[in-house]
Amino acid sequence: MAEAEPLVEHWRRRFDASAAAGIPAHVTVLFPFLDMDLISAEVIGDLTALIAGHGPFTVRFDECGRFPDVLYLAPTPDQPFRALTGSIAARWPEAPPYGGQFAEIIPHLTVAHEQPPRVLDEVEAALATRLPVLATISSVGLFVSDGHSWRHHAEFPMQGASSNTSPRQPGSRSIHSS
DSSP states (O other): OTTTHHHHHHHHHHHOHHHHTTOOSOOEEESSOOOGGGOOHHHHHHHHHHHHTSOOEEEEEEEEEEETTEEEEEEESOHHHHHHHHHHHHHOTTSOGGGGOOSSOOOOEEEEESOOHHHHHHHHHHHHTTOOEEEEEOEEEEEEEOSSOEEEEEEEEOTTOOOSOOOOOOOOSEEEEO
């Protein structure tokens, strides 16, 4: 999510381990995804079709939200993210969002994670003066992990969106909006 990266990059590098592991600013669509050995040409085809069934959309990040020890930017509207998650999770019920830990999935862009409240307060105060941020979501990226770092592996355009990259055979476990 290139539009949000300048706003959150500094804070994510300091307070979100996923940034240091190679994941840019994003809203997670589905994590964890299938084990790498289950990713096949059929899975790639299904992902391509499912994601292409959704149209591009614009979101506005104009406020922060919190989970215990997490500060995030809340996208408005969040329904398009919920629809993406729902369609992919329905196709692969063996890969429920967040391993089935939560009854409700709340789309969010994590800025700081596992930090004390005073740090989250500081980051939130700094972000508040620079909001809102608008972002256009036109594709969903597939990221792969080797257990230590993550890298972008494939990009799936949404209906009517153009993409210079075509899906490649992934070995991934995480899908993020781009």
